[in-house]
Amino acid sequence: MKYGVLGTGIVGQSIAGKLAQVGHEVMVGTRDVAQTLQRDNADAMGNPPFKVWHQQHPQVKLGTFAEAAAFGEIIFVGISGGRTLDALEGAGANNLDDKILIDIGNALDFSRGFPPTLSVCNTDSLAEQIQRAFPQAKVVKTLNTVTAYVMVNPGMVPGDHDIFVSGNDARAKAKVTEILKNDFGWKSVIDLGDITTARGVEMMMMQWINLMGTLKTPLFNIKVVRAQG
């Protein structure tokens, strides 16, 4: 299958690398290809620049947002929340319509310092904003509740733990669940309901930040434990 992955950061790299590793054709999309390949410095988290990663993953193509979206039969959006809608505008509705659009972003706003706040929450969500802006795309929210490495290697966190999907299109959610299980290795995928349920998983980000501060590692996840009956 052909995938477009929008975003060249650690999230985009993790998703693109895993999809390529399991045998899919992948094009990563960026705003400005020349600029992305020029960048020499590590990101704010100390991750090496995209071109170093790209040298290690030569089978992954690189193009503009529009080229990657046109290339992909399914699109992952792995862009910082605040820039997501701009990036999708750049990709173009004609390259997104009728496709599954997998939103894995968090709308973190660090402008007030730490802890960050969310630039959208409570009465709306990033996923709903995307669905409204691109009504013909089949938006599925998932994976935003774990760090990039765990998204594609859930076994880094031992034992049972859960990932969630939200979206209006049942077949799109079923396909994403198949990708999560077969390609990424997730054992438990919980379907929360329609796209408005993305509010719940996006608002979990604040507790994720709490837990990262307490546990001193991003390598964790949650398991939903329920009463038998």
Place this chain on the structure above:
Amino acid sequence: MKYGVLGTGIVGQSIAGKLAQVGHEVMVGTRDVAQTLQRDNADAMGNPPFKVWHQQHPQVKLGTFAEAAAFGEIIFVGISGGRTLDALEGAGANNLDDKILIDIGNALDFSRGFPPTLSVCNTDSLAEQIQRAFPQAKVVKTLNTVTAYVMVNPGMVPGDHDIFVSGNDARAKAKVTEILKNDFGWKSVIDLGDITTARGVEMMMMQWINLMGTLKTPLFNIKVVRAQG
């Protein structure tokens, strides 16, 4: 030990009943004692009126918010989020100062229908509002991430799962952790940090509502699973 429990709903009943059961002296506080004892109808969730519960728990005293706060050496606040600050005004700062004030509320707003929104979140929390309004009280946020029955009977959800504490006063959090473990039966209590970390647990409410919709039961909780290392 003497406890004041503000609120006569299912949350207040659960907390007060458990504290009395394990041998503490408890006074439940309400806005208007006569009105509370007059009420004959079940609440919106079908729970019987307070007076039925009170007949089954005659050792629990009933008083005004101010009387219950004056009575308690430690105060639980089990009031719907939107009415919490008013209730605490009624209790009076002089009855709250220097005491541990355990906030277990969620600021749910159903005025837009379902799903509800939060009347405070993201840049602030109910717990922080309480701490600012009563700076001499030692506010600890906990228990708002599970349903009332599970708060005081964590064994209703099998296996390992976690509850959280947030607050500025380390000794107050240690005392609340002792109550949670010794009186309520919690095995794992995670200290998230200062009172601003209440934003994270309060914003989990939206995912809790998602999960209740999906699992068709409020009898669940989450376990934090982490990488070994």
